Amino acid sequence: MNESRFKRMKDLPSTHLLGSGTPMCSGCGGLEALHEIYDILGPKTVFVNAAGCMTLLAVYPFTPFRGSWLYTAMASAPAGAQGIRDALDILIEQQRLPVEEDLEVVVLTGDGAAYGMGLSSTSGAMERDLNFLYICYDNEGYGNTGQQFSGATPHAARTATSKGPHGFAGFKKDLFSIWAAHKPSYVATVIGAEPLDLARKIEKAMQLKGPRLIIALAPCPTGWDYDPRESADIGKLAVSTGVWPLKEYVDGRVVHTKVPKQRQPVEDYLEKQGRFAHLFEPQRNEQLLQELQNSIDSYWAEIEH
Amino acid sequence: MYRIRFHGRGGQGMKTASRILGSAFFLEGFDVQDAPRYGAERRGAPIFAYVRASRQAINERGVIHHPDLVVVADDSLVPVPAAAVLQGLDAHTVTLINSHTSAADWQQRLNLAGPVLILPATEEAEDRAELPFVGTTCAAAAARLVGVISRDALAEAIRTELGALGSQLVEKNTEAALQAYDLMEPHAGTVTEGKAHSASGYARPDWIGMTVEDVDLAAPSIHAAATSVEVKTGLWRTLRPVIDYDRCSRCWWVCSTFCPDSAIAVDADGRPDIDYDHCKGCLICVAKCPPHAIEAIPEHLAQAAEETNA
Ligand SMILES: Cc1ncc(C[n+]2csc(CCOP(=O)(O)OP(=O)(O)O)c2C)c(N)n1
Ligand code: SF4
Ligand code: SF4
Ligand code: SF4
Ligand SMILES: [Mg+2]
Numbered sequence: 301m302n303e304s305r306f307k308r309m310k311d312l313p314s315t316h317l318l319g320s321g322t323p324m325c326s327g328c329g330g331l332e333a334l335h336e337i338y339d340i341l342g343p344k345t346v347f348v349n350a351a352g353c354m355t356l357l358a359v360y361p362f363t364p365f366r367g368s369w370l371y372t373a374m375a376s377a378p379a380g381a382q383g384i385r386d387a388l389d390i391l392i393e394q395q396r397l398p399v400e401e402d403l404e405v406v407v408l409t410g411d412g413a414a415y416g417m418g419l420s421s422t423s424g425a426m427e428r429d430l431n432f433l434y435i436c437y438d439n440e441g442y443g444n445t446g447q448q449f450s451g452a453t454p455h456a457a458r459t460a461t462s463k464g465p466h467g468f469a470g471f472k473k474d475l476f477s478i479w480a481a482h483k484p485s486y487v488a489t490v491i492g493a494e495p496l497d498l499a500r501k502i503e504k505a506m507q508l509k510g511p512r513l514i515i516a517l518a519p520c521p522t523g524w525d526y527d528p529r530e531s532a533d534i535g536k537l538a539v540s541t542g543v544w545p546l547k548e549y550v551d552g553r554v555v556h557t558k559v560p561k562q563r564q565p566v567e568d569y570l571e572k573q574g575r576f577a578h579l580f581e582p583q584r585n586e587q588l589l590q591e592l593q594n595s596i597d598s599y600w601a602e603i604e605h
Numbered sequence: 606m607y608r609i610r611f612h613g614r615g616g617q618g619m620k621t622a623s624r625i626l627g628s629a630f631f632l633e634g635f636d637v638q639d640a641p642r643y644g645a646e647r648r649g650a651p652i653f654a655y656v657r658a659s660r661q662a663i664n665e666r667g668v669i670h671h672p673d674l675v676v677v678a679d680d681s682l683v684p685v686p687a688a689a690v691l692q693g694l695d696a697h698t699v700t701l702i703n704s705h706t707s708a709a710d711w712q713q714r715l716n717l718a719g720p721v722l723i724l725p726a727t728e729e730a731e732d733r734a735e736l737p738f739v740g741t742t743c744a745a746a747a748a749r750l751v752g753v754i755s756r757d758a759l760a761e762a763i764r765t766e767l768g769a770l771g772s773q774l775v776e777k778n779t780e781a782a783l784q785a786y787d788l789m790e791p792h793a794g795t796v797t798e799g800k801a802h803s804a805s806g807y808a809r810p811d812w813i814g815m816t817v818e819d820v821d822l823a824a825p826s827i828h829a830a831a832t833s834v835e836v837k838t839g840l841w842r843t844l845r846p847v848i849d850y851d852r853c854s855r856c857w858w859v860c861s862t863f864c865p866d867s868a869i870a871v872d873a874d875g876r877p878d879i880d881y882d883h884c885k886g887c888l889i890c891v892a893k894c895p896p897h898a899i900e901a902i903p904e905h906l907a908q909a910a911e912e913t914n915a
Binding site: 320332364365383574578 | 615616647649746769772773802822825827830831832833835837838841842854859862864870871875880882883885887888892893907
């Protein structure tokens with residue numbers, strides 16, 4: 301594989317492809333990640349989207365993209381991608397489309413689709429070794445419908461459907477491992493708050509063929525309940541507290557691309573978000589806080605030793 | 606029947622305002638409807654919510670077209686056509702605006718037939734999280750203006766609607782709400798119930814003749830890229846980021862990389878330029894600029910300064 305052209309921050313794009321004027325919330329962490337990703341992907345892309353916040357990006361006659369967009373049912377974006385990939389391949393084979401005009405087929409869905417409803421069609425696409433890229437922006441809930449919990453909601457978070465004193469009783473699914481177990485070409489986690497790490501991973505994914513899947517943690521001021529100006533700082537905290545491990549799966553191996561040296565306590569991340577406020581008031585829930593810290597510590601204990 | 610419409614931006618708590626006022630009416634023995642109405646756009650975009658309250662069963666449904674009271678939580682919405690703040694106002698309608706500008710000025714600007722009242726706006730704090738929900742104060746002011754809701758019913762409605770957010774927030778909001786309630790004391794009862802509408806009085810809209818267009822006119826295929834720039838999301842902003850070019854170190858365009866909305870362009874010399882037609886005012890750039898060269902100022906002050914300079 302070629303050496304990355306993104307060695308330092310100055311190598312990041314200073315002009316942007318994604319159009320302004322989208323209906324996403326002010327301070328949307330998912331949009332921040334998408335705009336950084338799109339700069340690396342370039343305009344020769346076609347997006348396949350499943351229902352979620354980002355469906356609203358391309359509402360006729362407005363689109364922030366420079367190419368086409370296909371909207372599918374919530375569970376079937378990877379199936380839509382198969383159709384487009386096949387059509388492009390046939391056109392190229394019949395010499396009706398020059399090879400230089402080939403497009404990268406990019407699935408774009410939220411976590412509700414990726415971790416839940418769309419998991420089976422994604423599994424099928426990997427099974428068929430479909431040549432496509434999957435971008436999941438993970439705001440840890442059904443954002444578009446008012447932040448109900450999803451398979452990506454973290455333990456103890458308040459959502460519209462988990463309001464009690466302990467928040468969400470379930471646990472966030474390990475989608476990275478579920479995807480990697482299919483042995484696709486590439487799986488990675490990214491976050492908009494770490495743009496250099498993100499750029500290198502998207503660049504690497506573009507150099508590969510076959511199924512390539514990316515999960516971008518997407519801080520969401522509306523669903524996570526914090527001031528929009530904090531979006532990038534909360535993203536950074538997700539990494540420095542060890543909540544969101546930045547890693548990639550390639551050639552059958554998992555590599556952590558950024559191991560926080562001195563992990564900050566997870567509280568620093570939690571206390572900034574209204575969805576965890578019940579852990580701190582009316583009184584601190586020491587037991588639950590400790591549980592959350594322990595689960596992060598045990599994850600990293602396995603990585604670090 | 607009372608018909609009340611709240612106008613604000615996504616994130617300012619208009620849905621909560623309608624729920625608090627609705628619950629307060631309910632506690633006073635009224636039949637109530639309350640509902641928010643928003644389109645595809647989100648936090649920052651104009652939304653409205655409405656409340657109907659009556660001692661009799663409510664047979665009306667849908668959006669309120671002729672309100673007895675219009676509450677405007679954010680005065681920058683008044684001139685925005687998409688917000689439709691002024692729709693259906695007549696001599697009977699009271700307009701309450703959360704604003705730094707006086708009632709006389711608004712009356713002159715808008716030439717409204719009905720009375721205009723002001724809910725003095727709290728200075729938009731640097732840290733929005735410090736602000737009590739403007740929605741709660743709007744609901745409280747409305748509660749006083751109708752004159753049939755007690756302080757106790759209001760406080761209980763706030764506890765019911767905000768309880769899940771924790772006792773601290775409930776306390777803060779209740780305090781701000783009761784202040785707004787008391788502030789409206791001199792106008793208690795200014796808002797009175799509008800006439801009942803009956804189905805028999807309903808006038809059908811006139812028919813509008815539509816010609817059948819060719820398909821390429823009726824549903825043109827658009828091949829242009831990034832057409833979203835035609836949507837001016839700068840109207841959502843309540844705080845404006847302003848770059849101090851003496852302090853800007855022309856870094857590796859941190860502001861431009863992190864701006865979710867592609868609203869900061871950087872020229873060949875590394876000089877950043879904010880596109881105020883599209884900047885939504887999230888202030889991520891303010892938080893991230895390494896030498897702290899970007900400052901946030903309230904949008905209404907920025908606009909006032911622009912007007913004086915022009
Ligand atoms: C089969 C199906 N069920 C439910 C819905 C309603 N729906 C639209 S968007 C959405 C939430 C999607 O959540 P996610 O994928 O996490 O994206 P987000 O909204 O968070 O961006 C739901 C449930 C739908 N469109 N299709
Ligand atoms: S709800 Fe969250 S993910 Fe959806 S547009 Fe708003 S900030 Fe972005
Ligand atoms: S406040 Fe800054 S980061 Fe946010 S939209 Fe405006 S220019 Fe972009
Ligand atoms: S982040 Fe600050 S220093 Fe860097 S280009 Fe932007 S304004 Fe200038
Ligand atoms: Mg989601």
